[in-house]
Amino acid sequence: MPAISTELLQAIGRELADLAVDPADLPAIQAQLTAQQPGLAALETLDLTGVEPATVLLPGLEGGHGG
């Protein structure tokens, strides 16, 4: 699996996410994402059809707790 380039990350941060990334931070971010890519890709080996992407585990709407 090819590594995600720092140039791509910088462009996404600047053009899409509207949160510029200090170039000095890019290698650490790249390393995290690259390390997790195989595991994230492997999620597709699960039979996810028919599973709802619930974002809470229990009934009720998730509430902010920052207060």
Added chain:
Amino acid sequence: MGAEGLTCLSIAEAGAEIRRRALSPVELVRAHLARIERLDPSLGAYMTLLADSALAAARAAETEIAGGGYRGPLHGIPVALKDLIQTRGIRTTLGSTIYRDWVPTQDATVARRLQEAGSILLGKLHLHEFAFGPTGVNPHYGTPRNPWAHGRMPGGSSSGSGVAVAASLAAAALGTDTGGSVRIPASLCGIVGLKPTYGRVSRHGVFPLAWSLDHVGPLTRTVADAGLVLAALAGRDPADPSTLELPAPGCGGPAEVRGLRLGLPRELFFEHVDREVRAAVEAAASALEGLGARLEEVSLPAMRHATPATFAIIAAESMAVHRPILKAHGPAYGGDVRTRLLAGQFILATQYLDAQRARQIVRGELDRVLTSVDALLTPTTPIPAPPVEAREAAVDGISLDVRAWLTRCTRPINLTGHPALSLPCGLTAGGLPIGLQLVGRMFDEATLLRIGGAYEAVSPMRGRRPPEPA
């Protein structure tokens, strides 16, 4: 009993003495403040000490109890809070310089419930910046020292909570747990840490890290004490709609395990575990078998997806929480936390949603296994406390980031939301604590407390305390 001896009492012991008015809350709080004054300059557990207000509250508790107004087992008991939990009129830093002078105008629900139970707030405790890290290393405020070995990590993110309770600088503390942040410092500091079931305890007024993974739980020196604190915290809170109205888990019942079935997971939890940790956890399993429990190997193949799924969820949710703060104050974050947060803006929406769907599969698998056994038994952390300056650790010749090792066995249980209890089960030859993790059915903390209480009575850690500084 001398003042130092008072600080070693469990909540159950001190509470019984307070109830029969043989022990004054003022005396108990003074003993803790004296110990904090003596030890905390070297341990660094407290961010903010509230000596005057604690003494005033202790005097009020004493008067109330003398007047027949005893509230229960936490009345007059000195406690402390992770500095991520809002306290009205008391600064709450979140372990960040950005919030160095933030004074909330409300109490978190858990802070209020502890106060209503009559406990005495001694102060606010250090943490990993914004609770985003399992080491407890904080570049802004310093790193609390592990009482068992000052050069070792205390664990995080509830680092001060682990250190304060282990060193008897508080009878109990609250921490938060998004990937293990109650259980990891409990394991590394040789105490008890309980992550309740998701929905058992309100997070209202606790600064979030990742909404769907965040929990609040107690750190204590005994299993029974964890149950006492949980009973005060548990219950529906309209301000946190994820909470349910259920009876508080029973505690104080017989610590009896005869006939209970304990599952030892084949996958993940026992793969690549430090030799001494494995030996201690296996000895704990044998001890429980000796008490009448039945051990069974169980299989959880979907658990291998827990780490990437949790990564995607934490990354996306924490970025959503921090995005406005990062835009305004990015350079004020420590590099460790800033780069972990920024990774979240590169998670695709489909990856996040797939992770949430995978979560249902992992959770369902664990639910099914927990119909055939009463609890899982695993190491809490596969390694003992690493040196404070360590960035990587190796097990079985595999070198990984210490953060990956420390969260390996705890993070999956944040994903599933099941309750999990960490309790000490031994020391390495070098004198570092080893933690045992018990994972139970949803909302069945009572069984974990029962198993933990039974094990505690025969544990080699029974009565063991960190070395007392000269």
